[in-house]
Amino acid sequence: MTASLGAGEARLPQIPLFDLVLTSEDLDAVAGALRAGIATLGPRTEAFEKAFAAHLGVRHVVAVSNCTSALHLACLAAGVGPGDEVLVPTYTFVATANAVLYCGARPVFVDSIGRENPSVDPSDVERKISSKTKAVMAVHFGGYPAPVDALRELCDERGVALIEDAAHAPSAELAGRKLGTFGLVATFSFFSNKVLAVGEGGALVTNDDHVAALARKLRLPWAGGFGYVIDEARSALALSRLERLDRDVHARRRVTSLYRQRLGEIEGIVLPFARDEVDQSSCYVMPIMVRDPTRRDPLRRVMKESYGIQTSLLYPPIHLFTAYRKRYPGVSLPRAELASRSEVTIPLFPQITDAQLDRVVAAIAEEFGR
């Protein structure tokens, strides 16, 4: 038996942005965890941590309540504290910068390379790195590798920690090495729309024994910890889904390649990242960039109203949020801002059908009059 997304109200759009398909094995794993009666910090969490560590080829995995918790612990483990600065890409989810503020430090925002590659720009990192910089954060946007090889070199040279936010990127690689293994510490998300979704969940991974020990202590709900544990039911689901992760990622790559073939010739859009990066990516989402940003909202409207296709925006740049403009006014990062104004995320999930994919392509082609 297969349980597919969206019974009832959850399946409003005809083609949803993402679809989560759980198998009978997944359901059995969760039921087993509940019947075993251990709430947290039990054998299933330990088993998941071991299995995910083996999958990534890393010494330690510390499973936690969500990726924001993992980012907080990662910053603390990197020694980030009051008075420090941490370089953070602005073009990502707000949690990446919030984690720095939780430590009492200041996030310094870094621009993207451009619409063709929305990842953090290493030359802007180099410009902004200072004696106050304690760490550099890199985000593997959409599951595509940020230039962590170059950043690693720069960070080593300057004696600062590299933190990889690999929320989008389980199983993605750069030069044959899994993302999340380039820096001092990396974080993963298991949020409901992610590649390895369990609901709420996250993990911190590291090869450093001290980082792992600190994270294990600080995730506890006692002994001065922050109560960041994950429970056994979610660990059981993560462990069960991990077995199909490579298959899921393979399917995502296939869909992404089909999209790229079919959308590549449409004049009005830019496809970020290169074709040969698809086979390294976890293909978490399918972002497209509309050349003329004023045509983005009309495109989304046509897709939704005429074709029943759900789309999304990934992301408003962090420095433009009210909370951040109040704290740090006057920040301008033009390439990330343009990318954000241009971006539309179109449906991508392993089980998307050819007919659904045809319909998404047709909607975009119609709007741009191919």
Next chain:
Amino acid sequence: MSEFIRPRDLLASDADVEAVLDCLRSGWLTMGPRTQEFDRALAEWLGVSHAVTVSSATAALHLALLAVGVEPGDHVVIPAVAPTAVASAVSLIGAQVSRADVGGATDLLVDVESVMALVGQKTKAAVVSHVLGLVADVESLVRACSDRGVVVIEDATEALGAKKGGRCAGTTGQAGAFSLGPGSQLVVGDGGVVASSQVEIADRARLLRSHAMTSVTWDRHRGYAETYDVLEIGFNYRLDEVRSALGLSRLATLHEGLERRKRLASALIPLLERSESCLLPTGLSDAGWNPGRGIPVLVEPGAARCDLVARLEPAGLELEPYLDPMSLEALCQLAPGPERARDLLRRLYVIPFRGRALTEPETLASLIGEIVNGEP
């Protein structure tokens, strides 16, 4: 440890499991209709206007403090005897913490006069903890604090369903924090709740639990919101749909579960009262006491304690310290607290209600009976 005597903090019924599987089959796992319904049902159960479910007890305490307006540099008075999460939550904000003394040598609850003696210019809030289900005198504290402009927050993380004067612990102060994690009365895995009768406090807790975003994924999914702003520095303290489904299912039998714990406690307390191995804290005969984690006992370090431990442990009923040594150290580092409370914390143990205590209460009763009667 064998499978049989492994601690069990969560006894899920077939209906509970089915509720979770139903949620998983729906494919929507985060902050959707089930969480909305769980929030509503919890508020109704507690008899309070608003309940906001969150990811853990620490998160509940942290958000309760933030929602009433505690800021970095403020001062907060907390009880000297309390779960370490209370002190951790205050320190997460960057506020200063002082620990107020207990009411007496066998009293686990904070003394109102000791709290007020620590209130100063910078004191923004006082936290009162209902330790191990014993209900503190919140009304007196609220009266004393309101004259000084100090907000009262109830730490009910060990007291879901405990009552005083017919009113649930955690619903009298400006905000209350509850646990849905291990050892609590309503285990959903890990989780917590912020409760308040004030809509502004509940709204603020709701905003901050999901990164202070102006819309949540569920709204965007349904086409109600296109994009979002971030208004403040918030957190990911969300509970997911799976745990909300479990919580909703278990809420239906919560009352029954609490009654079972109370019956078990009332069978054991008369035996323990006769014991020379331990002393019982004040308040265990109060009708409103509702044990979640277990029965508190005060034991002298040494032979008597060892006797109790040695007899309970083989049956999987290990006597556990209220705070482990690591927690005690972390707490005293943050704020040393009064000597009397430190001594009390060193002697405070819990006979935990889990494993065989819940599945075979008779075993626990007869075992404790044997210990008390000095039978081999």
